[in-house]
Amino acid sequence: MDSMEIDDNLYITKHLTMEGLFTKVDFQRRKQPSRCVTVCLGLLCAVLLAGNIGQFIYYEIISPLAPADPAQSSLQFSGDRLQDCYNASTAERKQLEAKLSNLTEEKGQLQQSYTALTTERDECKTSFNNLTNENNQIQNEKEELQNKYNSLVKVKDELEKDINKVRGKPCERGWIRFHISCYFVSTSQRNWASSRQDCIARGADLLIIDSREEQAFINGILPSRKQYWIGLTDSVTEGTWMWVDGTPVTTTYWYPGEPSNSGGKEHCGETWQRSLGIGVWNDDQCANLQHFICEK
Ligand SMILES: [Ca+2]
Numbered sequence: 673m674d675s676m677e678i679d680d681n682l683y684i685t686k687h688l689t690m691e692g693l694f695t696k697v698d699f700q701r702r703k704q705p706s707r708c709v710t711v712c713l714g715l716l717c718a719v720l721l722a723g724n725i726g727q728f729i730y731y732e733i734i735s736p737l738a739p740a741d742p743a744q745s746s747l748q749f750s751g752d753r754l755q756d757c758y759n760a761s762t763a764e765r766k767q768l769e770a771k772l773s774n775l776t777e778e779k780g781q782l783q784q785s786y787t788a789l790t791t792e793r794d795e796c797k798t799s800f801n802n803l804t805n806e807n808n809q810i811q812n813e814k815e816e817l818q819n820k821y822n823s824l825v826k827v828k829d830e831l832e833k834d835i836n837k838v839r840g841k842p843c844e845r846g847w848i849r850f851h852i853s854c855y856f857v858s859t860s861q862r863n864w865a866s867s868r869q870d871c872i873a874r875g876a877d878l879l880i881i882d883s884r885e886e887q888a889f890i891n892g893i894l895p896s897r898k899q900y901w902i903g904l905t906d907s908v909t910e911g912t913w914m915w916v917d918g919t920p921v922t923t924t925y926w927y928p929g930e931p932s933n934s935g936g937k938e939h940c941g942e943t944w945q946r947s948l949g950i951g952v953w954n955d956d957q958c959a960n961l962q963h964f965i966c967e968k
């Protein structure tokens with residue numbers, strides 16, 4: 673205000689030297705308060721503007737560059753560390769969750785494998801038990817067969833001794849030996865039934881061919897192209913040939929086209945002597961009179 677007063681005084685002095693200007697001086701004095709207000713407002717605005725600029729510079733430029741308060745910095749540091757720990761823990765938790773998920777899946781697969789292996793083990797155990805039982809049965813059967821085999825070996829040895837004794841023993845007069853049998857070739861002729869009775873009376877029966885060797889032997893001792901009754905008949909069941917001891921005929925030496933059962937009347941068997949080969953068989957009527965062969 674002092675400055676304003678001084679300026680006003682100077683202004684007034686300056687214009688006091690000029691004539692007729694009192695009115696103008698008064699007029700200017702009347703206008704002086706408005707100008708002061710304007711100047712004051714301008715100064716105030718300048719001060720406010722300067723304050724704003726100062727605040728801006730402090731908070732936006734100086735404050736970020738200024739060293740932080742130690743306590744606040746410590747808290748900020750601790751907060752940052754906690755955040756880092758939290759982030760690290762979160763990441764680790766996610767990794768653990770992923771591992772847990774993988775382990776859970778792996779556990780499920782292992783459980784399935786375990787179940788399958790358990791089932792397979794049970795099946796193997798059942799199979800093993802069954803095989804063990806079968807093996808025991810086989811062992812028992814093997815022991816029984818071994819016992820039977822040993823018994824048969826003893827019987828065989830005894831039979832071989834008997835056979836050797838028989839082989840060493842000559843047949844009766846009029847009989848011919850081949851292996852363990854003696855053979856009688858008749859000179860008379862009878863029907864089949866009478867021929868058999870004659871053999872039985874001699875302690876024998878009609879010839880039974882047991883092997884090809886026996887058939888060949890018989891063929892060799894018979895007169896050329898003669899027919900002889902043997903112990904062969906289908907009188908019980910037509911077409912079913914049996915030996916006189918009741919055993920079925922397995923190996924046959926029928927002449928081609930025989931047995932013919934000609935006229936439905938041929939139920940007894942005979943062997944025909946042949947110079948070539950081992951002889952052949954034929955069926956004939958049992959009532960026919962023929963030579964015959966006994967065996968004992
Ligand atoms: Ca025989």
Ligand SMILES: [Ca+2]
Binds near residue numbers: 906910936938955
């Ligand atoms: Ca017949």
Ligand SMILES: [Ca+2]
Binds near residue numbers: 933954
């Ligand atoms: Ca015939």
